[in-house]
Amino acid sequence: MNAEQFTQALGQIGEGYVEEAMVAPKGRPLGLKRLELAACACLVLLLGALIGYGLLPMGEAPELPTVVVMPSTEESEEPNSSTTETEPITTEPITTEPITTEPITTEPITTESSQATEPSSHTEPIPSTQPPTTTQSPTEPSVTESIEIPPALPSYPPMLFVNGMLYELLPGEAENLDAVEELPFIGTVGSCCSEEELPDAHLEANEPIVGAEVYIQGERLLVLVSGYLRIYVRSTVQ
């Protein structure tokens, strides 16, 4: 009877409550919600895969196999390919170049943009990673053939010379842009050398990031490159 008494009293509540329950908009069908969730999950996975494989710029490239252009005698797309077996040429920033789906170790990676002016070649992973350099011009040669590089160290990782000290890019690390607001500003990168060289002038980098803003944060540097904040730490390379 208690429940009935309650039900009877419930029947006498204000008309506004009943009206609200009558006209409350119907929710979307559950199936549609699930479909939307599934679509979102697919999108996230797709974006994750694209970022993971370096096809989208996302701060520093994670520890992925860095593409090293190796000499190739087959499937050269460019007739003026001049690489040889003894010339490990350069590293290519993965994030800036579309890559074909051929296996990296056996097939050459073909590109549409930057390799338009570069010889095609075989690739092979090396321990170091290469950050995205979206400011690099496709026509700007990143190869300095005149410099002999030891085979064990084909090129240096991205480095920056500031106040007499050499800093090295911390791979896979990125900071929030807000982090620089309170940090001392050192200056902008004024010059660059090739990646086979070590920068040795103040605010010089071994990659084309001229104009990038450099901030100091304790023992490390934060460098704003193309909207992303890179972290550089003291390098052990001398």
Added chain:
Amino acid sequence: MQDERIIDLFFERSEEAILALEQKYGKLCRQISANILGDSGAVEECLNDSWLGVWNVIPPQKPRHLGSFVCRIVRNLSLKRYRRDSAQKRNSQFDTALEELQDCLQGGFSAERQLEQKELVKSIEGFLDSLSKENRVIFLRRYWFSDSYEAIAKRTGRSEKAISVRLVRLREKLRTYLIERGMLE
């Protein structure tokens, strides 16, 4: 047809008013009555009684919300019929909802307080005001309209399980609310 126009027809004592009322609110009222009585024959009788009831009270009354006004009449008449047919086997949505409330209101109303209906209504309105709009709608769809979980789930775009869990919490909240106000022991 707009509610105002239907009310005008009642005031004009036009039989078209009943037709318009049935056309606009017949389906909803039939659903409310069926949720309580579960028997189509009784539902139709109840609806006819309801239309007659509306005809008798408008005029002089002029409801602000014709829909809820009519639904209330249908609900009250259905409940009346439900009690009259109490000997019959029950398996309607209303029975299930009533059992849920019975569990929630276990302990009965405080013996020290002879609750007046008005006071209880006020408390229920206070409880409803403390809920979010969605919870309020879910609660009323279940215990005022006696909708099934499936119907509420469809209406709110949630799963039946989610509605079930939500209602359990709402009943717990109701119980706490009534205990705090000394209405339940």
